[in-house]
Amino acid sequence: MGGTWDPISLPVRPGLYINFVEAAAAQIKGGARGVVALPLFEYEGTAIAGQFYTVEKEIEAIQLFGADAVEPISLVLQGGAKEVLVYTVPAIAGDTVSAAEYAGIRDVFSTRQFNVFVYPELLSADERLAAQHWCKDSREDEGKHFIAVFGGSLTDDSSIDTGNQRSIDLADDYVVNLVTGAVINGGTYSSASYAPYIAGLIAGTAINKSITYSPVRANDVNKRLKNSEINRSLQQGSLVLVHDGEKVKVEQGLVTSGRKIRAIRARQAIATDIPKAAAESYIGKLDNNADGQAALIAAVKAYLERLELNNVLTDIAVTLDPERKSEGDTVYLLIGFTEIDSMERILLTIKV
Template identity: 60%
Template sequence: MATGGSWDPTSLPIRPGLYINFVEAALAQITGGARGTVAMPLFEYGSAPAGKFTTIENEKQATDLLGTQHNDAVLRVLQGGAKEVLVYTVPTNADAEQQYIDMRDAFEARPFNVFVYPGEVSATEQDATLAWCQRNRDEGKHFMVVFGGSAADDQDPTIGNARSVRLADLYAVNLITGVVLSDGSELASAEYASYIAGLIAGTPINKSITYTDIPVVDVTKRLRNSEINTALISGSLVLVNDGRKVKVEQGIVTESDATKRGKIRTVRGRQAISTDIPATACDHYIGKVDNNPDGQAALISAIKVYLEQLEIENVLLAPTVKLDPERPSVKDNVFLVVSYVEVDSMERIFLTINV
């Protein structure tokens, strides 16, 4: 269904649908949040049937399907807070590259909010996965992708930062920190990315994951202040041990520069709006309402009510919805202009104390 994709004023889409362009202003990005489903392909799954999708909501379901030897990554997603994990047991294929292509094609027909691998994948497959995410975004399917690296990579933050730069995108998150669990075992960032994916999916849409406590005893490499600053500028997600606990330093995506760091909260809001408004249009407006002043007013009212609800929940401020004065809404085309101001979390507090 071709709803919710981008559109070009010089070449309008042919298929019926509601097409939204988000015009980013310099001082106001679209705010965000989270939904609840994490998609994960499994390449090792014991006696579970190959080539099947299964939705897992708790530890018992994970163990029943995968046994105790193969359920760790799924459990980390659930521990992170996701409502559910959409698992796909990837069939073995002699052509490894084709195996990944077929897997991504299979996921494309399923709804989810965050995609993550259960462990390390090659740089080639990371690049291909990001390109897949970007193409889906252009076609109206919105989800985030969480990446990580090997245990060796985690010991050198410059390697993780280079990965963040290579995978720079508003929909990508790159963890560069490995963790130490309570039993003393260690997980590389590529393995612990599954927990971060669950954390992103499970965080309410009016909250940030910045400074969220992480249930581990330490990180595999503690970064100096200068290294943390460099990582944030590079767009890396960093876990830090502050001497008392391990926490997320800042909930950012990989698309960053020295003056602006893209926020996970911001991007999730864009994804929610990009998904929810087209879904409402499909159910109640497309093909059902006349394109006349009354029908246009009904559509505008529905979108505004949706945005006003987000305003009540402290996701955004001052939403407006109106017909686009630059493009006539005639025949079967309706052009709307939507604007609002984001509500972000307090993340940097500056005090001037006069005594």
Template identity: 60%
Template sequence: MAAGTWDPTALPIEPGLYINFQEAAATAIRGGARGTVAIPLLKYGANATAKQFYTVSKEKEAQDLFGADNIASIRLALMGGARDILVYTMPTDPQPEDYADMRDAFDSRQFNVFVFDQEADATEQDLTKAWVERNRTEGKHFMFVAGGTADEDADPALGNARSTRLKHDYIVNLIVGGTLSGKTYTSAEYAPYLAGLIAGTAINRSITYAQVALEDVNKRLTTTQVREALEAGSLVLIHDGEKVKVVTGLVTSGKKIRVIRARQAIATDITMTAADAYIGKIDNNPDGQAALISAIKAYLERLEANNVLMDPAVMLDPENESVGDSVFLLISFAHVDSIERIFLTINV
């Protein structure tokens, strides 16, 4: 089924569902699966073949397929909370064209968060950003978690510059790594844990102040550096004296991960449900339109009951006439965010 965005001056001719995101609107119907992290694996044992997909949900499965020494990223993603890992095996000594093939291969698979196996250079990060944007335009919604090298982690300004370069609603940029069981991870090496944390967190929950599996960070930021990082849209880990935790769940555009994941879920759910139950199956008359509006509103009301959004409204778009084979709906709701800042005024 075709999907993507629509332009009122040049409507697509293919049957399908087309969604425009505005700051106040999005759409959906039935809840889909969450919790899948996509990883292009660089090294693997003889039990796996290059340029193939494998799905694993347990560390033991991954060990048997790829070898215990090759699954650090998979292990971290599962520790973070991923339900399962969609693995694509990269060729030995991958070249730029192999990364292009990998992205093309993932286009036909469903997942929620993409992350690299190890450090990726700026060129591959930029190409991945373009890939994320192309998929969003075509109607496929997922997040990309990026990270940096040890040198970049040592200077938060470099991490923040990466956030600026990768600015996008669907991209998270981790600028701090840390130590666990005697091993120090760069932010790029630890990014799979954050990918698992994001994928495994319910869309009505935030990762702000979530404790992560690290004993310490590899760079303790000052209060000023933390503030500058948040202003740049960076995702920061801090050691609060007892544990390591996420400061605030942000994407590089400065918006909240919770809000963006809700939008992604809504767009994905309605696209998949429309293909099964609505496209080509109901009449474009008042009864058919009412049935579609009722289904979408019922779905949004379920999200409202689960504190994902508030005050949903669904109606025919008065600016675009729903005739022939086209239906234009106007949908609005308010996002529910988590309380993250508490301001007290105490009179004594």
């Protein structure tokens, strides 16, 4: 158990709770964490409704869900994810998935571990917002850290302002909004239908790497943008695909808050890994005295130093929180670090 904590309302359940405290003036500019969660609404084959399946290869997906149902799963795997956590949604009464049914889908995924979440199809604006709130609540109330990826319809993609407004509406450190779709072998994909590929790309990229300028599997984008439109989209936290004359690539790896996906994923890794390690090796096993506290600090530092060696972060500091007394069964740690960014802007001054 973990999550954020409030100094005036301490957690009840045993666990190690992390509170990321950002300095007001600061601006936060291993291995692949590769599990993408995806609910599947239409399927056949051997899969049973209301079950979870872990898929690593397309051939497995075809056997489980049928050839007509596997395209979003295939896109996730082509993006580079290690595996897809698929939930077979029970048959829906009528043609439209209700808000209660979407809420039920989110609830069952809340009991599973994954790194990126994506729907295989277009959502209404209300359901996108509900999913964004779920992502935020999972982080703040459940200590569960993942990125959610969204997109829009072909009609939405025809107007970059529509896509950018979606980024504004979904602004959050843990949300990615794709505003351009793709053309693959003559077939046109909206940003919503291509979002599973981006989810796979994010999950399959090591946390010490950026997806900026990463080539994607596509022949073209469904709408080529002008330079001014690309700039405006980036400023509003949108994820943009561009055709550079040779290939289609991600212009810049951003979440809708405008921060870098690389930095956010480093934070998610720390917020996930430290509580897990503490639960396995330290909670209930160390005395809350000077020796036990020193052992805990050393363990946390060792983990962060490993990330430092892999160019995930730097400037590590781990101490007891000087503003709160660690006593009884409670330990307050103060952890500081700086995420390492990728080189994304090279500015040349040439004197002749």
